Amino acid sequence: MAESAAFKDASGKLLFTVFINASTYDCGWPVKRNVVESGDVPGLVSGGWSPVYHYALYAEEPAGGSGPGTICTLALVRAVPVDGPGMLRGLPEGGPMPAETWTGPYFIAVELGPDVEKCGSVADAKAWWASSEGQQIKAAVASLTAG
Template sequence: MDGRVANIPRGPITGEFVTFKDAKGRTLFTVDVGFSSYDYGWPVRRTVVESGAVPGLSQAGWTPPYQFAFYAEEPLSGPGTDTVCTLALVREVPPDGPGMLRGLPTGEPTTVPSSWTGPFLGVELSQVIEKCGDVAAARAWWASQEGQQFKAVLLSLRAS
């Protein structure tokens, strides 16, 4: 995997992005600092496949510390019928069960508590990879060599 950093202005904010590509140049995923392109959601049934600490980010002293979460979300309504896989850096792992796409809770979005410190960090899987078919396929992909490489990259992140 190859990752390159880019600074891209988004209005008054400059977001930093690192896009990881394979040897063939296929985009695998992007790590974002200060920006997310996810701005939509619909009702889903969520299954968290795995979550855990990111040691290099935990050492930054941000509260609460970042964790990774990989989950599959089956649409209950909305424009799509396929399960969407999401790999995320989160402060709180979203619960299994009903919710909104991308780990959001049901109902109105909540604001970030003022006690939280540190930057916004995000991960976005490529559109090809995020369309994982169903929960069983999501579990199989996460257990695959490629899925475990993605996990290894997230676990290697360090705050500086």
């Protein structure tokens, strides 16, 4: 069964959504990826996932200078994607690959809201992540717990 919880600011702007057994990410294009930050999600360590989840924020610039501009992707990942060429949403350069074997009670995902993920540039992404809003989102994601 798929479930989700949306997190909004006081004005109603969608900041991010947590999904259980679902994700809306369904396409990608070539990008140059810059990992802004990654870290542990301590509350998910005891949830029975192997390998365990980490959070990662990366700014992805369209390859070749075309496209919608730099996109910020916040994700729960088992392995943090590397800087450099890849496909949007942390996919490897060759596109989607067969999923690595993992165990866990369910799939969990985090996605930034559509207005938040349009981050402008890598420098803008880093500045936003360091801002009050970015740090509040980081704290919320890092505080997720298995249940």
